[in-house]
Amino acid sequence: MAVARKETPRERYRAQLRAEIKERAWEQIATAGAPGLSLNAIAKQMGMSGPALYRYFAGRDELITELIRDAYRSLADTVRAAGPGADLSELGRALRGWALDDPQRYFLVYGTPVPGYHAPDDVTEIASQIMEILLDAAQSTGPAAGAPDEERLDAHLAENRQWAAGHSASPAALRRALLFWTRLHGILSLELAGHFTGMGLDPMELYDSELQHLTR
Amino acid sequence: MAVARKETPRERYRAQLRAEIKERAWEQIATAGAPGLSLNAIAKQMGMSGPALYRYFAGRDELITELIRDAYRSLADTVRAAGPGADLSELGRALRGWALDDPQRYFLVYGTPVPGYHAPDDVTEIASQIMEILLDAAQSTGPAAGAPDEERLDAHLAENRQWAAGHSASPAALRRALLFWTRLHGILSLELAGHFTGMGLDPMELYDSELQHLTR
DNA sequence: CCTGGCGGTTATAACCTCTAACGAACACAC
DNA sequence: GTGTGTTCGTTAGAGGTTATAACCGCCAGG
Numbered sequence: 001m002a003v004a005r006k007e008t009p010r011e012r013y014r015a016q017l018r019a020e021i022k023e024r025a026w027e028q029i030a031t032a033g034a035p036g037l038s039l040n041a042i043a044k045q046m047g048m049s050g051p052a053l054y055r056y057f058a059g060r061d062e063l064i065t066e067l068i069r070d071a072y073r074s075l076a077d078t079v080r081a082a083g084p085g086a087d088l089s090e091l092g093r094a095l096r097g098w099a100l101d102d103p104q105r106y107f108l109v110y111g112t113p114v115p116g117y118h119a120p121d122d123v124t125e126i127a128s129q130i131m132e133i134l135l136d137a138a139q140s141t142g143p144a145a146g147a148p149d150e151e152r153l154d155a156h157l158a159e160n161r162q163w164a165a166g167h168s169a170s171p172a173a174l175r176r177a178l179l180f181w182t183r184l185h186g187i188l189s190l191e192l193a194g195h196f197t198g199m200g201l202d203p204m205e206l207y208d209s210e211l212q213h214l215t216r
Numbered sequence: 217m218a219v220a221r222k223e224t225p226r227e228r229y230r231a232q233l234r235a236e237i238k239e240r241a242w243e244q245i246a247t248a249g250a251p252g253l254s255l256n257a258i259a260k261q262m263g264m265s266g267p268a269l270y271r272y273f274a275g276r277d278e279l280i281t282e283l284i285r286d287a288y289r290s291l292a293d294t295v296r297a298a299g300p301g302a303d304l305s306e307l308g309r310a311l312r313g314w315a316l317d318d319p320q321r322y323f324l325v326y327g328t329p330v331p332g333y334h335a336p337d338d339v340t341e342i343a344s345q346i347m348e349i350l351l352d353a354a355q356s357t358g359p360a361a362g363a364p365d366e367e368r369l370d371a372h373l374a375e376n377r378q379w380a381a382g383h384s385a386s387p388a389a390l391r392r393a394l395l396f397w398t399r400l401h402g403i404l405s406l407e408l409a410g411h412f413t414g415m416g417l418d419p420m421e422l423y424d425s426e427l428q429h430l431t432r
Numbered sequence: 433c434c435t436g437g438c439g440g441t442t443a444t445a446a447c448c449t450c451t452a453a454c455g456a457a458c459a460c461a462c
Numbered sequence: 463g464t465g466t467g468t469t470c471g472t473t474a475g476a477g478g479t480t481a482t483a484a485c486c487g488c489c490a491g492g
Contacts, residue, residue, distance in 0.1 A: 186402025
């Protein structure tokens with residue numbers, strides 16, 4: 001254990017209130033999306049008057065950033081919980097479950113960014129942790145070499161692999177991890193945004209097919 | 217020619233002003249995203265006072281809806297201009313060019329939706345026109361049958377093809393069109409959102425590889 | 433005990449969307 | 463040419479937001 005000085009009641013209260021604020025924020029986001037989040041409404045909901053929340057968050061941006069951070073952490077925990085030693089199939093199912101569980105949380109991570117916004121460092125840190133788990137799974141899943149029409153991409157990835165952060169994955173594994181990410185995100189993103197509704201097809205069939213193709 | 221009664225100066229003026237409002241709106245969206253669009257700011261920029269704009273748009277929502285409509289039309293025009301008779305490669309390049317040309321326009325079509333919002337009918341009409349062009353290209357591009365691991369999906373698509381609106385594409389072509397859509401969107405969406413920045417890889421290599429794989 | 437920090441309050445500024453009421457200018461009929 | 467009605471733009475204002483400032487009371491540690 002670390003030093004972990006006993007928490008003062010004040011600190012406990014403060015942490016608890018911050019958590020409740022975030023709880024309400026998630027509820028609001030679930031029903032009105034991130035742009036519909038209102039500090040004032042949260043405060044009113046909690047029985048306090050507007051500016052009180054500024055004791056706990058520097059402003060709306062900091063609250064949203066905190067929610068994004070939590071969303072990233074939640075995703076990392078989810079894929080971690082599927083492993084270690086999980087293959088891409090399990091990771092894919094875990095990802096889909098996480099996305100469907102709270103679409104707005106997914107959009108907080110992978111949705112339309114605000115042009116000015118820049119993610120804090122620890123968020124990109126978590127993102128690379130996720131990528132590492134993905135790379136582990138990708139390496140232990142499929143063949144180590146690619147088909148002829150994948151040569152060019154594999155060569156590019158072999159030369160530009162700094163995003164893999166020293167991971168020992170083969171170029172083919174790098175490619176699989178990357179395609180896992182982009183392809184599944186493509187389907188999930190369109191599905192959650194409702195672009196499949198009315199088309200009369202089951203996105204899960206598409207998803208599973210892609211997943212099977214990635215792990216063959 | 218249709219009857220096309222001569223436009224009155226009033227109508228001309230009105231149309232011109234509506235166009236200018238939309239022009240300013242696009243500028244704002246490009247720099248601050250859709251949630252940062254402000255009718256007041258547009259009015260001030262144009263030298264009029266706030267409520268004047270309500271003569272031209274019923275409100276912020278109608279303006280945004282109109283921009284979404286224009287974005288869809290622009291995308292449809294772009295893919296139409298690549299054809300007719302364009303194959304998936306050309307369509308893919310046209311799509312990427314269109315997306316990179318104005319990322320926020322792309323996000324207006326495929327980005328995070330506002331939970332309450334429902335697209336008007338003519339927008340879904342345009343969407344199905346785009347899908348039809350895609351299906352044409354998909355049918356004339358690859359093989360008519362799928363690999364063994366694509367059987368299940370092809371069967372599902374053969375049974376649920378109402379989204380193809382009576383198009384005569386083979387199940388394999390349906391699958392190619394769908395994967396063209398989801399896979400390329402996956403890459404474009406992540407690229408435009410900046411999720412590749414700092415990874416040190418070229419999204420275009422990934423994109424081209426996927427495109428080549430789709431048309432092989 | 434008492435004093436400083438913390439949590440909450442109200443007031444206020446500066447935005448925003450949107451409605452209402454008014455005035456001016458224009459187009460059209462006569 | 464004159465009247466009349468529609469349209470355009472204005473200001474005023476209600477009600478919402480974020481955010482800051484000033485103030486007050488309470489709890490906690492010295």
